[in-house]
Amino acid sequence: MSPRQILVALAALATVLLATGCAAPAKSIDYAAFRTTRPKSILVLPPVNESPDINASAGMLAQLSFPLAESGYYVLPVALVAETFRNNGLDTPAEAQAVAPAKLQEIFGADAALYVKVTKYGTSYTVINSEAVVAADARLVDLKTGAVLWSGSASASSAEGLNNGGGGLMGLLVTAVVQQIIGSLTDASFTVAGTTSLRLAAAGRPNGILYGPRSPKYLSD
């Protein structure tokens, strides 16, 4: 291969990488109800935990405000919401998630609620090393009608590199993670829950939620 041929090959490779790297996400889910409703505020209900780790619900709940707020939504203060449920005798996430949408709308004044189920959390799922895995499912429900506006699932692992983000919200994650590590006594699973929450609930991702009214990208998707 002559240097010229190498050059051409490299240029072609760069073009291909650029094209694939920035390809518009393939939208395969139906956004019709989402587009009609256009919620402004989201109530994140305490996540139901199916993992053996008792920190799972708190870990996911504490991380979910970030992707939702940065996507342009008002997120009701999650700890205050959790307290409100507890003070009203709804002590478990399952009980909170069983409240009728209309009732939730009346109490919290939110347009939509995010129902999350944590399916994996912590290190108990791996055999080879002490990898932390967090996986969760979620659905966004219109609190006026009870209609499901969006649903999705995501997972992340501490064994992955964090360099798979690129621009956008995933790029922000790196900052967020660094802040948490510097921040204090947080555990690996909590950090991984941050990645999972972004993959799950950030706009601008394939099959993700749409941007909300507080985002500069509102209505661009």
Place this chain on the structure above:
Amino acid sequence: MHRSSRTGLVLLLAGAAVLGGCAHRTEPIYQWESYQTQVYQYLQGQSSDPQKQIASLEADFQKIRAQNHKPPPGFHAHLGMLYASVGKDDQALQEFQTEKSLFPESTAFIDMLLAKANSRKNSQQDKEKTL
């Protein structure tokens, strides 16, 4: 330019193009500081020392304001809840009002909480009167 160094340059440029190609990087809307960590610790029941959490969030807020950024949704409401838990009702009220003015979407929830707190206080005062 030597041929091998030119190939190196081309490689470098190609690499930069690939890395930079998708960097229409989004600026964050909010400055988060330790909010998520504070929420996590609160939810885990590590709120035995709310004063320490208040101090952390107040320090965060100074930092956020100094950089002319915005705290995230829930930040002031969470701080208000911590103030209320240590009996500093005036500061709690102020934080809840700040949350409302920054985020009018919170109005219904916060007004409901304040109304409940008021009615509890009133019924307590009534009890004291009757005793």
